[in-house]
Each structure stands twice: as structure tokens, then as C-alpha cells.
Amino acid sequence: MAFQDKPMTLIFEKSVPGRRATRNVDRDVETPFTIREDLLRDAPAELPELSELDIARHFTELSRRNFGVDTGFYPLGSCTMKYNPKVCEQAAVMPGFADLHPLLPQLPGGEMLVQGALAVLHEMDLMLRAICGMGGFTLQPLAGAHGELTGAMIIAAYHRDRGNAKDVILIPDSAHGTNPASAAIAGYDVKTIPSDPHGLMDVDALREHLDDKVAGVMLTCPNTLGLFNPRVKDIADLVHGVDGLMYYDGANLNALLGRCRPGDLGFDIVHLNLHKTFAAPHGGGGPGAGPVGVVERLVDFLPTSVVVAHDDGTYTLDYDRPKSIGYVAPFYGNFGVILKAYTYLLSVGRDGLAAVADNAVLNANYVAAKLREHYDVAVDGLCMHEFVASASRQAAHGVRAIDVAKALIDRGYHPPTVYFPLIVDEAMMIEPTETEGKETLDAFVAAMGEIAELAKSDPEALHAAPTDTPVGRLDETTANRKPDVAAPC
Amino acid sequence: MPYIANTDEQRRQMLATLGLDSVDELFADVPPELRCGELDLPAGHPEQEVGQQVARLARHNTAGLVSFLGGGFYDHFIPAAVDALASRSEFYTAYTPYQPEASQGTLQAIYEYQTAICRLTGLEVANASLYDGGTAVYEAMMMALRVTRRNRVIVDEALSPIYRKMVRSYTRNLGIELVETPSRAGLADRDAIAEAIDDKTAAVIVQNPNFFGCIDDASDLAEMIHDAGGLLVASVYPISLGLLKPPGEMGVDIAVGEGQSLGLPLSFGGPYLGFMAARKKHMRKMPGRIVGRTTDAQGRDGFVLTLQAREQHIRREKATSNICTNQGLCALRALMYLSMLGKAGLPELAQRCADKADYARRRLLDVPGVTMRFPNRWYFNEFVLNLPVAADKVIRGLFQRGLAAGFPLGRYWPEMNNSLLLAVTEKRTKEDIDFLAHTLDVILR
Structure with a gap:
């Protein structure tokens, strides 16, 4: 940098x-x-x-x-910091899309003036259905966590419709923090299910908590340790046995593209992160887009409006949906972000999508294998698109995950996600993505190796990092205690 | 084009390192019966064809309409510098600034954005942004419930009907008592609100200028709800704050709004920007990211995400909100836009909008049969006309002549079938307005 x-x-x-x-x-x-x-x-x-x-x-x-993907390698686990193709950026600013007023289709005759935009929404819905094995998508949710909230609202609408009195959502302890927060904000009591030693949902523990009060289960697959749960279908069967719904947190879908589909695994509701899996940029923390897909029997509960394709090749918007959960966004979602992901999918196609998952998983396994010499890795065998390394060996020398992270910044790398998932000590969650080449991974592994050596020989040097940045480590305690969040006039 | 870097040779070398023969072996944990066949998707295309295909769809949308559509989403001019500077990929390809030393650009920009929002709204603290103006209203309502530990909320009918629908969706399972009070002659009905307020009321939610375009000074409502121990929440149009009394001076406790007009294209509904500002004493109950200024060991100023104990990644189900992503890049654009307009430029722009809207009102009222729906009110740049026929009847004809005349209120208020909501920004010229008045006159004859 x-x-x-x-x-x-x-x-x-x-x-x-x-x-x-x-x-x-x-x-x-x-x-x-x-x-x-x-x-x-x-x-x-x-x-x-x-x-x-x-x-x-x-x-x-x-x-x-600032450090972006275009600046350098950004292996931030669970965030899928893949390259954001420039053609997608160009698509989103085309005048025919950028200047379009969202209220136009609510005017009589207005739908005919936005047929191109409605076509994008409809085709995106169809492509996401095909990728996920779902019956229908809403593109309204404005971010991943917003998709989770939408999903939890759909769970509530389903049970209300069935006359079920259920008020609990089960979530594994390895889940992203947004899962329990979203379920709670939708009005549910959250119960945490302990993971087995591999971070996978423990089927026995699930059985213990599963009763008539359970409205649904939220899972990430592969999970936050980068493992695919081979018993996912059994879990789904158990949950469906109490008329609960299975929710798929799509943060880690990159691993499964073209290999398997959440719908076939037994999931009823999925949210995707277009800014992760489908290459829309993260924007320094948004805007994202978090479409939600559901199986056929839940389509009626999707938010209003829904694009309808007619035989004559035209599209209209359906606002008359009595079972719908209503509006979760003012219009049709973060259209500009959807357009970037749509452009990406046109470019990548069915052949490219499987190659995306293959290379994402290969890259992660390659880095994990090379890093084992210097760092503990939370699981022994193969992983999917990401893995969790640990600085526990380095901790013996007084060097923690945060020190490794800061030393990486000095070496021109963005650090991995640190201290998550919570079930691994000194966690460093690494997700290389498919857009990185072997030589970049080799250089990263070499930098990590050098840092591991320094941890033994000169831990103080790591405590002082970063030094090659405009500021060093900042005093977050004072920032919290005496918040200065706006400059005085 | 899947944007994959590895060559076949590199993949072979990497598999050899792993002691594997094929990539398929990496997916051994996926039981065969759960795997899918080839996806039912189109094949990939080269960039040249992708660009053409997207451009073709763009041409299937209308172009060159002279638009008087507003309703909370406005066609303002965006200086070229905003697009150019926000296109720097160091900004847009970064993630949420979890590593402050590598993210000072994003963090300082958000701190500056928070400062600009505070100065615009006349309040003390602002967050790093929310998804949009509607979710911002919902988050402000939830924040008021947390602050007051009460469970009842009063919403003025002149709050955007779209936002009211969103709030109803979000609160459906929460056992919150939502009371909608009717507006009277274009303003919040003081008597109805006074009657609705009780000792369980957490907040009154209003909008200024309201959905009908009427300027509604909520100072008296602030006093009313404060006396009952609740908060006043107001949704505001940021361009109007170039001229109008800021919510902080009216006694508003939480100001929110749609930031689209601050340098974001209309883009068929998003990405937009929800802003939120509040009083300092309520800061720890705020949702979303907040950036704070602090120092490093050498005493250099720097910026960090702060007050994170409110947030989902720490507090999980006890967090103040489930928000993870904000609208970072949109907030950056808003800051760039406000910097470009500047201290003198924003009031001047707001005045220009008000001037043109006033002219449009006078010209349109000259059309026989056209009247003001809410006479004797003060307006900024938006207003409601009553037509001698249903608004829906003239809209198609105006479309055919290249005009988007406004929003027909009958869509949300069946009793206002003849009413049309029009907005005028600095982008509409005198000629545009004259053309609208002339064409409406012709169509109504």
C-alpha cells in the first residue's frame, strides 16, 4: 500500500x-x-x-x-472478496437504468416504460431459482442481514397461515451474529445449539431442542469453519417433522455453485449476498443486496411486489398478494446492485459458475495445506471455500491473531476475519476466492510463514505492527468511552 | 468469463500439493444423492456480448421523459466529480472497515458524512447510514421503543404511504401498537395526535415536508410528546434543509430520511441511503455502524468503528439492530455531493427548486378546473393539484407527449382520485413547466 x-x-x-x-x-x-x-x-x-x-x-x-480488492489480496473469511468486474460497474450506470424513477410502474401505463428493468428483475429471479433449486425469489432485501430478517418474517407468515403457535428459532453457536439478531428482531426467541467438535450442528443436540415451539432452524452451509455437513438432509427431515422451516444463510454459497443446490439439501428459504457470491462490490460496507428465495409452497408469502411475465413477452408488477409479508423495501431492491450481479451471471454462465466453486474450494484447500506448517487449522481434512486457522501456537510466544493481522497489513495484505467464529481460539478465517491465482496464494503463505517465524524470534515486532500505515493501532477504548462521532462546528 | 486466474497447469500443481487427482475429490463431503446436474442457466458470454445485451435491455426502458415525479425520490443534478471520485476502486472494492489501519479512507469519509448529517439536521450524533429512508423510519421507531421502554407509536398519515406500509410489515409479529392519525387539510392533525398520546406512547412519527409537499413545523408536536415522556421522530428531505428549519431546532429527537437526493441516481429504487441523526444522550441506543475519532500510540488522529457493543457481531440476539452492512459507498457519495454544493450552494439549490415549484404552481393553476388540493399551505418543491377528472385519466396522455406529470394519490388514497402530486427540481426548466401546463390544458379540454 x-x-x-x-x-x-x-x-x-x-x-x-x-x-x-x-x-x-x-x-x-x-x-x-x-x-x-x-x-x-x-x-x-x-x-x-x-x-x-x-x-x-x-x-x-x-x-x-484505503485497501480494496483492487489494491491487494483480501482473504476476509465469510465475506467472499472476489474481484468485481468492471463491465458490471459500467452496466449499472447506463442512462436507461440509472435515470429510471422507481414510481413510474405505479402510474397507469407506466409498466410499459420500464420493460427492460422488469426483464432484468425477472431473469435474475429465474437464474437464482436455477442456482438454488427454489420456487421463487424476491429481490427486495437490501443486504444479507435484511434478507435474513425477510426470511424470518416469511417463517412467521407461514406459521400464522397454518395456525401454528411457534416462537423459537434454533441457531448453531458457529453462526454469523446477524442470524440470531435477525431472528430476534423478527420477534422470535433464539435458542443456541452447540456444535460438534467440527463446528457442525450436532444432530443429537438438535433433537433435544426440537419441539412444537420451533418455527425454524437457520444454518450456514458450508458452515463458518468451511465444512459441508453431510447430515444436512437428516437435519432438514427432523425440522420438517415438527413443521419447522429450514433457513439457508447464503453467505457461503460460493462453495456450492453448480455442485449442489440449497433446495435439494432440504432448505425452504435462502438468502443470497449478491455482493459476495455474485461479484457486486462491497462498497466499503454497502450497498449490498440480499435476495430471498423460497420453495414453491412459500411463494405466496414473498414481499410485495412481484414481477409477472406474460405470454406476449411483457412484464407487469403484481401488488395484489393477500398472503404476502408486505413491503420490506420501498421498491424492487437495490436495483443497481442487482444489475451488476445480473451482468456478472450473463458473463459467467452455467459453465463458469461450476468453475467458480471449483477454484474457490481448490484455492482454500491449497492455502490451508500450506499454512499447516506454521499455524493450527481448526479442521484436519479438506475444507470447502474457506477455513479457520488459529494463532494458538503463536499465543505461546505472546502473539495473538490480532498481531498476525496487523503484520499482514504491513506486508500488503488485508487480514483474514479474526476472532470469528467464536468457537475457535485466536481464529483467523481465510477465504481466498476463485479470482486469485496460485502465485498470489504462494506469496501470502510465505508472508504468513515469515510472521510465524517472527512470532518466535521477535514477538515485539509484531506487537508494534502495523507501522507502514497512516496510523498505528488506535485507542478503541477511549473511542468507546468518550465518543467523538462528529466534528464540532 | 468466470474471472478465474489459475491455469490448468497451476490447478494441476495445486492438486498435487494436496495429493489429489481431481477437483471432484474436494467435494467428497457432499453426498452423491444431494449433488445437482448442470444448472438450467444460459452459457457464459464474452464481455462484448454481455455489454450489448445489457445495453439492449436499457433501451427497453423509457428515455428522455420530462419528469415531475417525486414522492420522496427526486431527479436532482449530480456533479461529475461525485461519479468520478466515488469510482476510485480503493473505495468501492473495500469491505466494512474492520481493520482501521487499512481503512482510514472509508472511516474518515464516514466520520465526515456523520458530521455533515449532524450539521444539516441540527442534531448531535449520526450513524454511518442505513439501507434507505423507509428502513430508517422503522429503525428510528425501534430505537424510540428502546429509549422509552414503551410499546405504542403514533404515525401521521402524511408520512410516505410506502414507509407506512414498510413499518406495518416489520411490526406485524412484534406486538407493537401502531396508531395512524389522519392529517387535516394537509397537515398533521394536532387534536387527533394529542388525543392519541398516552403514557405508553414511545414516539410520534411525522414527515417534513410531508408526503403532500406541505411544510409542517413540528415544534408544537415535540412539546406535546415530550410532555408525555415520548420522542418525536421526523423523516426529512435533505435538500429542503438547505432552506427549512432543521429538525433539531424543532425539538425532533430522531431525524431520519432518504438520502437519494444527495448525489445518488434514481436507479429504479436503489441503492439509496437512509440517514439517521439523534441527540447525544440516545447515542448508545442507535442502530447501525458508527465511526468515532480517536488517536494511536503516537497521538495521531485516526478513525474506528465504535460503540460496537450495540451490534450484532458482539451482542447477537441482544443487539440494537441486525444491521451489518450499511450503505457505505452511498454515504461517501452523499458527502462528496454535499461538499461540492457546499455551504452556499445547498441553500441556493434549495431556493432554485422552490422558485421553480412556485412558478409551476402558478402556471398550472391557470389551467381551467385545476386547483390546489391543500390551499393556504407553505410548500418547498412539491405540491398536490386537484384536477377536474381522475388523475389516472390524464397520465397516459401526458406520457405520450413525453411527460411524467406526477404521482396520482388515488393509488394510496382512493378518496383523492383527482389529486396529482408534482415535484419540481432544478433540472426542470421554465420551458418544461410551460409545456406541462400547455399539454395538461389541451388534454383537459
């Missing part, structure tokens, strides 16, 4: 009173309009006063203090 050492000032501190970056259009109507004074603000908001050049330099400088 090319970082600069000079201290960064806030954009507000660069203001020069009276300086402007834009000229608004002139008033072309005769008279100005005066709003009653007591409805107006007393003074303008203290926004920056800068030239366009000042602004271009400020944000260019900020961008140089």
Missing part, C-alpha cells in the same frame, strides 16, 4: 470562506419564492467551502488510505 505519512485534516477544516465548487443553474422563472420566515433555518449548515480541485484532492488522498 502506498500510504502517506502526513496527517490528514478533515474536509471541513480545509474550508476557505466564500470558496465554491459548483455553480447552480440560474433562476429562469421571473420571481423568487419567499417561504414564511419562521419555517426557515436561521443559518446555513456549516458544509465545506472548497473548490472542485480541493475536493478531488481530498478524496483521492482518502482513497490512498
